[in-house]
Amino acid sequence: xxxxxxxxxxxxxxxxxxxxxxxxxxxxxxxxxxxxxxxxxxxxxxxxxxxxxxxxxxxxxxxxxxxxxxxxxxxxxxxxxxxxxxxxxxxxxxxxxxxxxxxxxxxxxxxxxxxxxxxxxxxxxxxxxxxxxxxxxxxxxxxxxxxxxxxxxxxxxxxxxxxxxxxxxxxxxxxxxxxxxxxxxxxxxxxxxxxxxxxxxxxxxxxxxxxxxxxxxxxxxxxxxxxxxxxxxxxxxxxxxxxxxxxxxxxxxxx
Amino acid sequence: xxxxxxxxxxxxxxxxxxxxxxxxxxxxxxxxxxxxxxxxxxxxxxxxxxxxxxxxxxxxxxxxxxxxxxxxxxxxxxxxxxxxxxxxxxxxxxxxxxxxxxxxxxxxxxxxxxxxxxxxxxxxxxxxxxxxxxxxxxxxxxxxxxxxxxxxxxxxxxxxxxxxxxxxxxxxxxxxxxxxxxxxxxxxxxxxxxxxxxxxxxxxxxxxxxxxxxxxxxxxxxxxxxxxxxxxxxxxxxxxxxxxxxxxxxxxxxxxxxxxxxxxxxxxxxxxxxxxxxxxxxxxxxx
Numbered sequence: 058x059x060x061x062x063x064x065x066x067x068x069x070x071x072x073x074x075x076x077x078x079x080x081x082x083x084x085x086x087x088x089x090x091x092x093x094x095x096x097x098x099x100x101x102x103x104x105x106x107x108x109x110x111x112x113x114x115x116x117x118x119x120x121x122x123x124x125x126x127x128x129x130x131x132x133x134x135x136x137x138x139x140x141x142x143x144x145x146x147x148x149x150x151x152x153x154x155x156x157x158x159x160x161x162x163x164x165x166x167x168x169x170x171x172x173x174x175x176x177x178x179x180x181x182x183x184x185x186x187x188x189x190x191x192x193x194x195x196x197x198x199x200x201x202x203x204x205x206x207x208x209x210x211x212x213x214x215x216x217x218x219x220x221x222x223x224x225x226x227x228x229x230x231x232x233x234x235x236x237x238x239x240x241x242x243x244x245x246x247x248x249x250x251x252x253x254x255x256x257x258x259x260x261x262x263x264x265x266x267x268x269x270x271x272x273x274x275x276x277x278x279x280x281x282x283x284x285x286x287x288x289x290x291x292x293x294x295x296x297x298x299x300x301x302x303x304x305x306x307x308x309x310x311x312x
Numbered sequence: 313x314x315x316x317x318x319x320x321x322x323x324x325x326x327x328x329x330x331x332x333x334x335x336x337x338x339x340x341x342x343x344x345x346x347x348x349x350x351x352x353x354x355x356x357x358x359x360x361x362x363x364x365x366x367x368x369x370x371x372x373x374x375x376x377x378x379x380x381x382x383x384x385x386x387x388x389x390x391x392x393x394x395x396x397x398x399x400x401x402x403x404x405x406x407x408x409x410x411x412x413x414x415x416x417x418x419x420x421x422x423x424x425x426x427x428x429x430x431x432x433x434x435x436x437x438x439x440x441x442x443x444x445x446x447x448x449x450x451x452x453x454x455x456x457x458x459x460x461x462x463x464x465x466x467x468x469x470x471x472x473x474x475x476x477x478x479x480x481x482x483x484x485x486x487x488x489x490x491x492x493x494x495x496x497x498x499x500x501x502x503x504x505x506x507x508x509x510x511x512x513x514x515x516x517x518x519x520x521x522x523x524x525x526x527x528x529x530x531x532x533x534x535x536x537x538x539x540x541x542x543x544x545x546x547x548x549x550x551x552x553x554x555x556x557x558x559x560x561x562x563x564x565x566x567x568x569x570x571x572x573x574x575x576x577x578x579x580x581x582x583x584x585x586x587x588x589x590x591x592x593x594x595x596x597x598x599x
Contacts, residue, residue: 095374102411106370113367234362264363271366275408 068160
Protein backbone atom coordinates (compact mmCIF):
# COMPACT_ATOMS: atom_id res chain seq x y z
CA UNK A 58 0.00 0.00 0.00
CA UNK A 59 2.82 2.38 0.89
CA UNK A 60 4.48 1.60 -2.46
CA UNK A 61 1.22 2.33 -4.27
CA UNK A 62 0.94 5.66 -2.43
CA UNK A 63 4.55 6.46 -3.26
CA UNK A 64 3.83 5.91 -6.98
CA UNK A 65 0.67 8.02 -6.64
CA UNK A 66 2.55 10.85 -4.95
CA UNK A 67 5.27 10.73 -7.57
CA UNK A 68 2.69 10.74 -10.38
CA UNK A 69 0.96 13.71 -8.78
CA UNK A 70 4.21 15.69 -8.61
CA UNK A 71 5.08 14.72 -12.17
CA UNK A 72 1.69 15.68 -13.64
CA UNK A 73 1.46 18.94 -11.73
CA UNK A 74 4.91 19.84 -13.04
CA UNK A 75 3.79 19.05 -16.59
CA UNK A 76 0.87 20.96 -18.01
CA UNK A 77 -1.84 21.30 -15.42
CA UNK A 78 -0.68 24.72 -14.24
CA UNK A 79 -1.10 26.18 -17.72
CA UNK A 80 -4.69 25.00 -17.65
CA UNK A 81 -5.28 26.81 -14.36
CA UNK A 82 -3.76 30.06 -15.65
CA UNK A 83 -5.97 29.84 -18.74
CA UNK A 84 -8.99 29.13 -16.55
CA UNK A 85 -8.20 32.16 -14.36
CA UNK A 86 -8.01 34.41 -17.43
CA UNK A 87 -11.22 32.92 -18.82
CA UNK A 88 -13.15 33.46 -15.60
CA UNK A 89 -11.84 37.01 -15.16
CA UNK A 90 -12.82 37.94 -18.70
CA UNK A 91 -16.20 36.25 -18.29
CA UNK A 92 -16.87 38.19 -15.12
CA UNK A 93 -15.83 41.51 -16.61
CA UNK A 94 -17.36 41.28 -20.07
CA UNK A 95 -20.43 39.11 -19.98
CA UNK A 96 -22.51 41.49 -17.91
CA UNK A 97 -22.45 43.99 -20.73
CA UNK A 98 -22.77 41.53 -23.61
CA UNK A 99 -25.34 39.01 -22.51
CA UNK A 100 -28.35 41.10 -21.38
CA UNK A 101 -28.38 39.98 -17.74
CA UNK A 102 -27.56 36.34 -18.43
CA UNK A 103 -24.13 36.93 -16.91
CA UNK A 104 -24.62 34.77 -13.82
CA UNK A 105 -25.83 31.79 -15.83
CA UNK A 106 -23.15 32.27 -18.47
CA UNK A 107 -20.35 32.54 -15.88
CA UNK A 108 -21.58 29.27 -14.36
CA UNK A 109 -21.91 27.64 -17.78
CA UNK A 110 -18.43 28.77 -18.83
CA UNK A 111 -16.85 27.71 -15.51
CA UNK A 112 -18.48 24.28 -15.39
CA UNK A 113 -17.90 23.59 -19.09
CA UNK A 114 -14.24 24.59 -18.72
CA UNK A 115 -13.84 22.20 -15.78
CA UNK A 116 -15.39 19.41 -17.82
CA UNK A 117 -13.52 20.15 -21.04
CA UNK A 118 -10.06 20.92 -19.65
CA UNK A 119 -10.37 18.10 -17.13
CA UNK A 120 -11.22 15.67 -19.93
CA UNK A 121 -8.27 16.85 -22.02
CA UNK A 122 -5.89 16.45 -19.07
CA UNK A 123 -7.37 13.06 -18.21
CA UNK A 124 -7.03 11.78 -21.79
CA UNK A 125 -3.61 13.07 -22.72
CA UNK A 126 -1.81 12.73 -19.41
CA UNK A 127 -3.68 9.50 -18.64
CA UNK A 128 -2.55 7.91 -21.89
CA UNK A 129 1.01 9.13 -21.36
CA UNK A 130 1.27 7.66 -17.87
CA UNK A 131 1.78 4.14 -19.16
CA UNK A 132 2.38 4.28 -22.91
CA UNK A 133 5.06 6.98 -22.78
CA UNK A 134 6.86 5.04 -20.09
CA UNK A 135 6.81 2.08 -22.48
CA UNK A 136 7.87 4.14 -25.53
CA UNK A 137 10.72 5.82 -23.63
CA UNK A 138 11.66 2.51 -22.01
CA UNK A 139 11.61 4.22 -18.63
CA UNK A 140 9.26 1.50 -17.43
CA UNK A 141 11.97 -1.15 -17.18
CA UNK A 142 13.93 0.35 -14.25
CA UNK A 143 10.62 0.78 -12.42
CA UNK A 144 9.63 -2.83 -12.93
CA UNK A 145 13.08 -3.95 -11.80
CA UNK A 146 12.38 -2.43 -8.39
CA UNK A 147 10.39 -4.29 -5.69
CA UNK A 148 7.15 -2.97 -7.12
CA UNK A 149 4.36 -5.06 -8.61
CA UNK A 150 2.73 -4.13 -11.89
CA UNK A 151 -0.60 -3.75 -10.07
CA UNK A 152 0.91 -1.25 -7.64
CA UNK A 153 2.48 0.71 -10.47
CA UNK A 154 -0.73 0.78 -12.55
CA UNK A 155 -3.04 1.64 -9.65
CA UNK A 156 -0.56 4.10 -8.17
CA UNK A 157 -0.38 6.02 -11.43
CA UNK A 158 -4.17 5.97 -11.68
CA UNK A 159 -4.55 7.28 -8.11
CA UNK A 160 -1.90 9.96 -8.70
CA UNK A 161 -3.61 11.37 -11.76
CA UNK A 162 -7.04 11.11 -10.12
CA UNK A 163 -5.66 13.20 -7.25
CA UNK A 164 -4.13 15.72 -9.68
CA UNK A 165 -7.52 16.10 -11.31
CA UNK A 166 -9.15 16.52 -7.90
CA UNK A 167 -6.75 19.34 -7.01
CA UNK A 168 -7.16 20.88 -10.46
CA UNK A 169 -10.95 20.77 -10.16
CA UNK A 170 -10.85 22.16 -6.61
CA UNK A 171 -8.78 25.15 -7.74
CA UNK A 172 -11.07 25.75 -10.72
CA UNK A 173 -14.14 25.51 -8.46
CA UNK A 174 -12.59 28.05 -6.11
CA UNK A 175 -11.93 30.28 -9.14
CA UNK A 176 -15.56 30.01 -10.21
CA UNK A 177 -16.81 30.85 -6.72
CA UNK A 178 -14.43 33.83 -6.50
CA UNK A 179 -15.60 35.15 -9.88
CA UNK A 180 -19.22 34.91 -8.78
CA UNK A 181 -18.51 36.53 -5.42
CA UNK A 182 -16.38 39.39 -6.81
CA UNK A 183 -18.97 40.19 -9.46
CA UNK A 184 -21.76 40.19 -6.86
CA UNK A 185 -23.64 37.14 -8.13
CA UNK A 186 -25.06 34.45 -5.86
CA UNK A 187 -22.79 31.44 -5.42
CA UNK A 188 -24.43 28.65 -3.42
CA UNK A 189 -23.32 25.16 -2.55
CA UNK A 190 -25.51 23.84 -5.37
CA UNK A 191 -22.62 24.33 -7.81
CA UNK A 192 -20.87 21.41 -6.13
CA UNK A 193 -23.71 19.16 -7.28
CA UNK A 194 -22.42 19.68 -10.82
CA UNK A 195 -18.70 19.65 -9.98
CA UNK A 196 -18.79 16.32 -8.14
CA UNK A 197 -20.25 14.30 -11.07
CA UNK A 198 -17.79 16.04 -13.41
CA UNK A 199 -15.00 14.65 -11.24
CA UNK A 200 -16.49 11.15 -11.35
CA UNK A 201 -16.58 11.39 -15.14
CA UNK A 202 -12.95 12.53 -15.25
CA UNK A 203 -11.84 9.60 -13.10
CA UNK A 204 -13.60 7.29 -15.55
CA UNK A 205 -11.79 8.99 -18.45
CA UNK A 206 -8.44 8.40 -16.68
CA UNK A 207 -9.30 4.72 -16.23
CA UNK A 208 -10.21 4.41 -19.92
CA UNK A 209 -7.07 6.24 -21.03
CA UNK A 210 -4.91 3.94 -18.94
CA UNK A 211 -6.73 0.86 -20.24
CA UNK A 212 -6.17 1.86 -23.86
CA UNK A 213 -2.55 2.73 -23.19
CA UNK A 214 -1.97 -0.83 -21.96
CA UNK A 215 -3.64 -2.53 -24.92
CA UNK A 216 -2.32 -0.23 -27.63
CA UNK A 217 1.22 -0.11 -28.89
CA UNK A 218 1.36 3.67 -29.33
CA UNK A 219 0.21 6.62 -27.23
CA UNK A 220 -1.35 8.30 -30.30
CA UNK A 221 -3.53 5.28 -30.95
CA UNK A 222 -4.48 5.06 -27.28
CA UNK A 223 -5.47 8.75 -27.35
CA UNK A 224 -7.65 8.17 -30.43
CA UNK A 225 -9.40 5.20 -28.79
CA UNK A 226 -9.98 7.11 -25.56
CA UNK A 227 -11.30 10.22 -27.28
CA UNK A 228 -13.52 8.01 -29.46
CA UNK A 229 -15.09 6.25 -26.46
CA UNK A 230 -15.50 9.52 -24.51
CA UNK A 231 -17.21 11.23 -27.47
CA UNK A 232 -19.40 8.17 -28.12
CA UNK A 233 -20.28 8.15 -24.42
CA UNK A 234 -21.59 11.68 -24.76
CA UNK A 235 -23.86 10.60 -27.64
CA UNK A 236 -25.61 7.80 -25.76
CA UNK A 237 -29.03 9.35 -26.41
CA UNK A 238 -28.32 9.11 -30.15
CA UNK A 239 -27.22 5.50 -29.77
CA UNK A 240 -30.40 4.62 -27.90
CA UNK A 241 -32.53 6.10 -30.69
CA UNK A 242 -30.35 4.67 -33.45
CA UNK A 243 -33.19 2.62 -34.95
CA UNK A 244 -34.92 5.82 -36.06
CA UNK A 245 -32.08 6.56 -38.47
CA UNK A 246 -30.80 2.99 -39.03
CA UNK A 247 -33.82 0.64 -38.86
CA UNK A 248 -31.73 -2.33 -40.02
CA UNK A 249 -29.68 -2.48 -36.82
CA UNK A 250 -30.98 -5.28 -34.55
CA UNK A 251 -32.40 -3.99 -31.22
CA UNK A 252 -30.14 -6.27 -29.16
CA UNK A 253 -27.06 -4.68 -30.78
CA UNK A 254 -28.29 -1.22 -29.85
CA UNK A 255 -29.06 -2.31 -26.29
CA UNK A 256 -25.63 -3.93 -26.03
CA UNK A 257 -23.87 -0.83 -27.33
CA UNK A 258 -25.92 1.42 -25.06
CA UNK A 259 -25.13 -0.70 -22.00
CA UNK A 260 -21.46 -1.24 -22.80
CA UNK A 261 -20.43 2.32 -23.60
CA UNK A 262 -19.76 4.58 -20.61
CA UNK A 263 -22.71 6.98 -20.40
CA UNK A 264 -21.03 10.32 -19.82
CA UNK A 265 -24.46 12.00 -19.87
CA UNK A 266 -24.91 10.53 -16.38
CA UNK A 267 -22.23 12.89 -15.08
CA UNK A 268 -23.67 16.02 -16.66
CA UNK A 269 -25.74 18.24 -14.35
CA UNK A 270 -24.28 21.52 -15.56
CA UNK A 271 -27.46 22.93 -17.08
CA UNK A 272 -29.63 22.01 -14.09
CA UNK A 273 -27.25 23.64 -11.66
CA UNK A 274 -26.78 26.75 -13.82
CA UNK A 275 -30.56 27.27 -13.64
CA UNK A 276 -30.55 26.69 -9.88
CA UNK A 277 -32.46 23.39 -10.02
CA UNK A 278 -31.57 21.00 -7.20
CA UNK A 279 -29.99 17.64 -7.96
CA UNK A 280 -31.67 14.95 -5.81
CA UNK A 281 -29.19 13.17 -3.49
CA UNK A 282 -30.39 9.72 -4.57
CA UNK A 283 -29.58 10.61 -8.18
CA UNK A 284 -26.07 11.60 -7.12
CA UNK A 285 -25.79 8.37 -5.15
CA UNK A 286 -26.68 6.24 -8.19
CA UNK A 287 -24.33 8.25 -10.38
CA UNK A 288 -21.59 7.54 -7.83
CA UNK A 289 -22.41 3.83 -7.88
CA UNK A 290 -22.42 3.79 -11.69
CA UNK A 291 -19.11 5.65 -11.86
CA UNK A 292 -17.44 3.46 -9.23
CA UNK A 293 -18.60 0.22 -10.84
CA UNK A 294 -17.56 1.31 -14.31
CA UNK A 295 -14.17 2.60 -13.14
CA UNK A 296 -13.54 -0.63 -11.22
CA UNK A 297 -14.45 -2.74 -14.28
CA UNK A 298 -12.18 -0.72 -16.57
CA UNK A 299 -9.33 -0.91 -14.05
CA UNK A 300 -9.73 -4.69 -13.75
CA UNK A 301 -9.42 -5.06 -17.54
CA UNK A 302 -6.56 -2.56 -17.62
CA UNK A 303 -4.72 -4.40 -14.85
CA UNK A 304 -5.20 -7.74 -16.58
CA UNK A 305 -3.84 -6.29 -19.79
CA UNK A 306 -0.92 -4.60 -18.02
CA UNK A 307 -0.04 -7.78 -16.13
CA UNK A 308 -0.02 -9.93 -19.23
CA UNK A 309 1.78 -7.49 -21.47
CA UNK A 310 5.21 -8.48 -22.65
CA UNK A 311 7.50 -5.43 -22.52
CA UNK A 312 10.48 -7.12 -24.20
CA UNK B 313 21.66 39.24 -42.21
CA UNK B 314 18.71 38.59 -39.97
CA UNK B 315 17.09 41.90 -40.98
CA UNK B 316 17.59 41.12 -44.65
CA UNK B 317 15.78 37.81 -44.23
CA UNK B 318 12.78 39.74 -42.88
CA UNK B 319 12.60 42.04 -45.90
CA UNK B 320 9.95 39.97 -47.72
CA UNK B 321 7.64 40.85 -44.82
CA UNK B 322 7.59 44.45 -46.04
CA UNK B 323 5.76 43.21 -49.11
CA UNK B 324 3.81 40.40 -47.49
CA UNK B 325 2.31 42.25 -44.51
CA UNK B 326 0.43 44.91 -46.54
CA UNK B 327 -0.62 42.20 -49.01
CA UNK B 328 -2.74 40.47 -46.35
CA UNK B 329 -5.24 43.33 -45.71
CA UNK B 330 -5.12 44.19 -49.43
CA UNK B 331 -6.16 40.69 -50.46
CA UNK B 332 -8.74 40.57 -47.63
CA UNK B 333 -10.29 43.77 -48.95
CA UNK B 334 -10.48 42.22 -52.43
CA UNK B 335 -12.18 39.11 -51.02
CA UNK B 336 -14.65 41.24 -49.03
CA UNK B 337 -15.46 43.24 -52.15
CA UNK B 338 -16.11 40.05 -54.12
CA UNK B 339 -18.09 37.97 -51.64
CA UNK B 340 -19.15 40.46 -48.96
CA UNK B 341 -22.76 40.70 -50.06
CA UNK B 342 -23.18 36.92 -50.23
CA UNK B 343 -21.53 36.12 -46.93
CA UNK B 344 -24.60 36.54 -44.73
CA UNK B 345 -26.56 34.17 -46.95
CA UNK B 346 -23.78 31.59 -46.78
CA UNK B 347 -23.79 31.84 -43.00
CA UNK B 348 -27.54 31.20 -42.94
CA UNK B 349 -26.96 28.00 -44.90
CA UNK B 350 -24.55 26.76 -42.28
CA UNK B 351 -26.81 27.79 -39.42
CA UNK B 352 -30.18 26.58 -40.53
CA UNK B 353 -30.91 23.81 -38.02
CA UNK B 354 -30.65 24.05 -34.25
CA UNK B 355 -30.85 20.26 -33.96
CA UNK B 356 -27.76 19.84 -36.13
CA UNK B 357 -25.82 22.38 -34.10
CA UNK B 358 -26.95 20.59 -30.93
CA UNK B 359 -25.35 17.36 -32.13
CA UNK B 360 -22.00 19.12 -32.39
CA UNK B 361 -21.79 19.97 -28.68
CA UNK B 362 -22.63 16.84 -26.66
CA UNK B 363 -22.55 17.78 -22.98
CA UNK B 364 -21.88 21.43 -23.76
CA UNK B 365 -25.25 22.45 -25.24
CA UNK B 366 -25.98 25.20 -22.71
CA UNK B 367 -22.54 26.75 -23.17
CA UNK B 368 -23.09 26.64 -26.94
CA UNK B 369 -26.50 28.27 -26.38
CA UNK B 370 -24.80 31.07 -24.40
CA UNK B 371 -22.34 31.59 -27.24
CA UNK B 372 -25.16 31.71 -29.80
CA UNK B 373 -27.11 34.09 -27.57
CA UNK B 374 -24.11 36.42 -27.25
CA UNK B 375 -23.71 36.21 -31.02
CA UNK B 376 -27.42 37.06 -31.44
CA UNK B 377 -27.18 40.14 -29.22
CA UNK B 378 -23.97 41.22 -30.93
CA UNK B 379 -25.45 40.66 -34.41
CA UNK B 380 -28.67 42.52 -33.64
CA UNK B 381 -26.88 45.40 -31.92
CA UNK B 382 -24.32 45.63 -34.72
CA UNK B 383 -26.93 45.68 -37.47
CA UNK B 384 -29.28 48.03 -35.62
CA UNK B 385 -26.69 50.58 -34.54
CA UNK B 386 -23.78 50.39 -36.95
CA UNK B 387 -24.76 48.80 -40.27
CA UNK B 388 -25.44 51.15 -43.17
CA UNK B 389 -27.58 48.61 -44.99
CA UNK B 390 -29.34 46.90 -42.13
CA UNK B 391 -30.01 43.18 -42.63
CA UNK B 392 -31.51 40.91 -40.04
CA UNK B 393 -31.77 37.62 -41.93
CA UNK B 394 -29.51 35.77 -39.46
CA UNK B 395 -31.57 36.88 -36.46
CA UNK B 396 -34.26 34.17 -36.75
CA UNK B 397 -31.82 31.26 -37.22
CA UNK B 398 -29.54 32.51 -34.43
CA UNK B 399 -32.34 32.79 -31.85
CA UNK B 400 -33.77 29.46 -32.98
CA UNK B 401 -30.41 27.75 -32.50
CA UNK B 402 -29.85 29.37 -29.09
CA UNK B 403 -33.29 28.24 -27.88
CA UNK B 404 -32.94 24.74 -29.37
CA UNK B 405 -29.59 24.29 -27.64
CA UNK B 406 -31.04 25.55 -24.36
CA UNK B 407 -34.85 25.38 -24.42
CA UNK B 408 -34.99 27.06 -20.99
CA UNK B 409 -33.22 30.24 -22.09
CA UNK B 410 -36.29 32.40 -21.37
CA UNK B 411 -34.54 35.66 -22.06
CA UNK B 412 -33.80 34.56 -25.63
CA UNK B 413 -37.51 34.07 -26.33
CA UNK B 414 -38.50 37.42 -24.80
CA UNK B 415 -35.75 39.57 -26.28
CA UNK B 416 -35.62 37.57 -29.51
CA UNK B 417 -39.34 38.21 -30.04
CA UNK B 418 -38.80 41.97 -29.60
CA UNK B 419 -35.80 41.96 -31.95
CA UNK B 420 -37.79 40.06 -34.59
CA UNK B 421 -41.13 41.83 -34.25
CA UNK B 422 -40.27 45.53 -34.13
CA UNK B 423 -40.72 47.12 -37.55
CA UNK B 424 -37.70 47.50 -39.78
CA UNK B 425 -35.20 49.19 -39.31
CA UNK B 426 -35.66 49.24 -35.50
CA UNK B 427 -36.07 45.46 -35.60
CA UNK B 428 -36.30 42.74 -38.23
CA UNK B 429 -39.92 43.56 -39.07
CA UNK B 430 -40.91 39.88 -38.86
CA UNK B 431 -43.65 39.78 -36.19
CA UNK B 432 -44.95 36.37 -37.33
CA UNK B 433 -41.48 34.93 -36.60
CA UNK B 434 -41.46 36.73 -33.24
CA UNK B 435 -44.80 35.16 -32.32
CA UNK B 436 -43.60 31.72 -33.46
CA UNK B 437 -40.56 32.11 -31.21
CA UNK B 438 -42.80 32.93 -28.24
CA UNK B 439 -45.00 29.94 -29.08
CA UNK B 440 -41.87 27.76 -28.98
CA UNK B 441 -41.04 29.32 -25.61
CA UNK B 442 -44.51 28.56 -24.26
CA UNK B 443 -44.16 24.92 -25.40
CA UNK B 444 -40.74 24.57 -23.75
CA UNK B 445 -41.52 26.54 -20.59
CA UNK B 446 -45.22 25.86 -19.93
CA UNK B 447 -45.00 27.26 -16.38
CA UNK B 448 -43.80 30.70 -17.45
CA UNK B 449 -46.80 33.05 -17.36
CA UNK B 450 -44.62 35.90 -18.61
CA UNK B 451 -43.93 34.13 -21.90
CA UNK B 452 -47.67 33.54 -22.38
CA UNK B 453 -48.31 37.17 -21.45
CA UNK B 454 -45.76 38.30 -24.06
CA UNK B 455 -47.33 35.97 -26.64
CA UNK B 456 -50.74 37.49 -25.95
CA UNK B 457 -49.35 41.03 -26.13
CA UNK B 458 -47.46 40.38 -29.38
CA UNK B 459 -50.45 38.70 -31.02
CA UNK B 460 -52.46 41.86 -30.37
CA UNK B 461 -49.81 44.54 -30.79
CA UNK B 462 -47.97 43.23 -33.84
CA UNK B 463 -50.42 40.90 -35.61
CA UNK B 464 -53.76 42.42 -34.56
CA UNK B 465 -55.11 38.95 -33.64
CA UNK B 466 -57.14 40.29 -30.73
CA UNK B 467 -59.35 37.27 -30.02
CA UNK B 468 -56.42 34.87 -29.98
CA UNK B 469 -54.47 37.33 -27.83
CA UNK B 470 -57.30 37.37 -25.29
CA UNK B 471 -57.40 33.56 -25.24
CA UNK B 472 -53.64 33.38 -24.62
CA UNK B 473 -53.85 35.99 -21.84
CA UNK B 474 -56.58 33.88 -20.21
CA UNK B 475 -54.27 30.85 -20.45
CA UNK B 476 -51.49 32.91 -18.86
CA UNK B 477 -53.85 33.80 -16.00
CA UNK B 478 -54.28 30.06 -15.27
CA UNK B 479 -50.55 29.57 -14.64
CA UNK B 480 -49.74 29.54 -10.89
CA UNK B 481 -48.27 32.87 -9.74
CA UNK B 482 -49.61 34.79 -12.74
CA UNK B 483 -50.46 38.49 -12.43
CA UNK B 484 -54.06 39.18 -11.37
CA UNK B 485 -54.76 41.69 -14.16
CA UNK B 486 -54.22 39.28 -17.06
CA UNK B 487 -57.85 38.11 -17.04
CA UNK B 488 -59.13 41.72 -16.92
CA UNK B 489 -56.92 42.66 -19.84
CA UNK B 490 -58.20 39.68 -21.82
CA UNK B 491 -61.78 40.75 -21.12
CA UNK B 492 -61.02 44.34 -22.17
CA UNK B 493 -59.49 43.12 -25.42
CA UNK B 494 -62.63 41.16 -26.23
CA UNK B 495 -65.08 43.92 -25.30
CA UNK B 496 -63.22 46.90 -26.76
CA UNK B 497 -61.68 45.07 -29.71
CA UNK B 498 -58.17 46.23 -28.95
CA UNK B 499 -58.06 49.99 -28.42
CA UNK B 500 -55.00 52.22 -28.08
CA UNK B 501 -55.68 52.22 -24.34
CA UNK B 502 -55.20 48.43 -24.32
CA UNK B 503 -51.94 48.80 -26.20
CA UNK B 504 -50.82 51.43 -23.67
CA UNK B 505 -51.59 49.11 -20.75
CA UNK B 506 -49.64 46.30 -22.39
CA UNK B 507 -46.56 48.39 -23.06
CA UNK B 508 -46.89 49.90 -19.56
CA UNK B 509 -46.87 46.38 -18.08
CA UNK B 510 -43.82 45.43 -20.13
CA UNK B 511 -42.09 48.66 -19.06
CA UNK B 512 -42.81 48.08 -15.38
CA UNK B 513 -41.85 44.39 -15.43
CA UNK B 514 -38.60 44.84 -17.32
CA UNK B 515 -35.28 45.61 -15.70
CA UNK B 516 -33.03 48.25 -17.24
CA UNK B 517 -32.18 47.21 -20.78
CA UNK B 518 -33.52 46.82 -24.29
CA UNK B 519 -37.01 45.60 -23.35
CA UNK B 520 -37.53 48.52 -20.95
CA UNK B 521 -36.13 51.03 -23.46
CA UNK B 522 -38.31 49.60 -26.21
CA UNK B 523 -41.44 49.64 -24.04
CA UNK B 524 -40.63 53.23 -22.96
CA UNK B 525 -40.26 54.26 -26.58
CA UNK B 526 -43.56 52.58 -27.43
CA UNK B 527 -45.27 54.55 -24.64
CA UNK B 528 -43.78 57.75 -26.01
CA UNK B 529 -45.06 56.83 -29.46
CA UNK B 530 -48.53 56.37 -27.99
CA UNK B 531 -48.21 59.79 -26.28
CA UNK B 532 -47.27 61.28 -29.64
CA UNK B 533 -50.19 59.54 -31.36
CA UNK B 534 -52.55 60.91 -28.68
CA UNK B 535 -51.11 64.41 -29.20
CA UNK B 536 -51.53 64.04 -32.98
CA UNK B 537 -55.19 63.02 -32.48
CA UNK B 538 -55.81 66.02 -30.22
CA UNK B 539 -54.28 68.28 -32.87
CA UNK B 540 -56.52 66.68 -35.52
CA UNK B 541 -59.51 67.56 -33.30
CA UNK B 542 -58.23 71.13 -33.05
CA UNK B 543 -57.92 71.30 -36.84
CA UNK B 544 -61.59 70.26 -37.08
CA UNK B 545 -62.51 72.92 -34.55
CA UNK B 546 -60.51 75.52 -36.53
CA UNK B 547 -62.39 74.51 -39.71
CA UNK B 548 -65.75 74.72 -37.90
CA UNK B 549 -65.00 78.22 -36.70
CA UNK B 550 -63.29 79.65 -39.80
CA UNK B 551 -64.83 77.63 -42.62
CA UNK B 552 -61.44 76.48 -43.85
CA UNK B 553 -58.62 74.25 -42.68
CA UNK B 554 -55.39 75.85 -41.42
CA UNK B 555 -52.59 75.97 -43.98
CA UNK B 556 -50.03 75.32 -41.24
CA UNK B 557 -50.35 73.88 -37.77
CA UNK B 558 -48.91 77.09 -36.36
CA UNK B 559 -52.23 78.76 -37.27
CA UNK B 560 -53.87 76.72 -34.49
CA UNK B 561 -51.59 78.40 -31.97
CA UNK B 562 -52.06 81.84 -33.55
CA UNK B 563 -55.84 81.31 -33.39
CA UNK B 564 -55.64 80.40 -29.70
CA UNK B 565 -56.80 76.81 -30.30
CA UNK B 566 -53.58 75.06 -29.24
CA UNK B 567 -51.18 76.02 -26.46
CA UNK B 568 -48.94 72.97 -26.46
CA UNK B 569 -45.93 72.00 -28.59
CA UNK B 570 -46.32 71.20 -32.30
CA UNK B 571 -43.62 68.53 -32.13
CA UNK B 572 -43.76 64.90 -31.02
CA UNK B 573 -41.94 63.50 -27.99
CA UNK B 574 -38.74 63.20 -30.03
CA UNK B 575 -38.91 66.90 -30.93
CA UNK B 576 -39.78 66.31 -34.61
CA UNK B 577 -42.60 68.55 -35.98
CA UNK B 578 -45.87 66.69 -36.57
CA UNK B 579 -46.87 66.00 -40.17
CA UNK B 580 -50.06 67.65 -41.43
CA UNK B 581 -52.22 66.91 -44.49
CA UNK B 582 -54.27 70.01 -45.27
CA UNK B 583 -56.49 68.05 -47.70
CA UNK B 584 -57.75 65.62 -45.06
CA UNK B 585 -57.08 67.74 -41.97
CA UNK B 586 -55.20 64.84 -40.39
CA UNK B 587 -52.20 65.39 -38.10
CA UNK B 588 -49.72 62.50 -37.87
CA UNK B 589 -46.25 61.55 -36.70
CA UNK B 590 -43.78 62.60 -39.37
CA UNK B 591 -41.91 59.92 -41.32
CA UNK B 592 -38.75 61.82 -40.35
CA UNK B 593 -39.38 61.15 -36.68
CA UNK B 594 -37.85 58.26 -34.71
CA UNK B 595 -41.38 57.94 -33.28
CA UNK B 596 -42.81 56.96 -36.66
CA UNK B 597 -43.96 53.38 -37.14
CA UNK B 598 -45.86 51.87 -40.06
CA UNK B 599 -49.61 51.43 -39.39
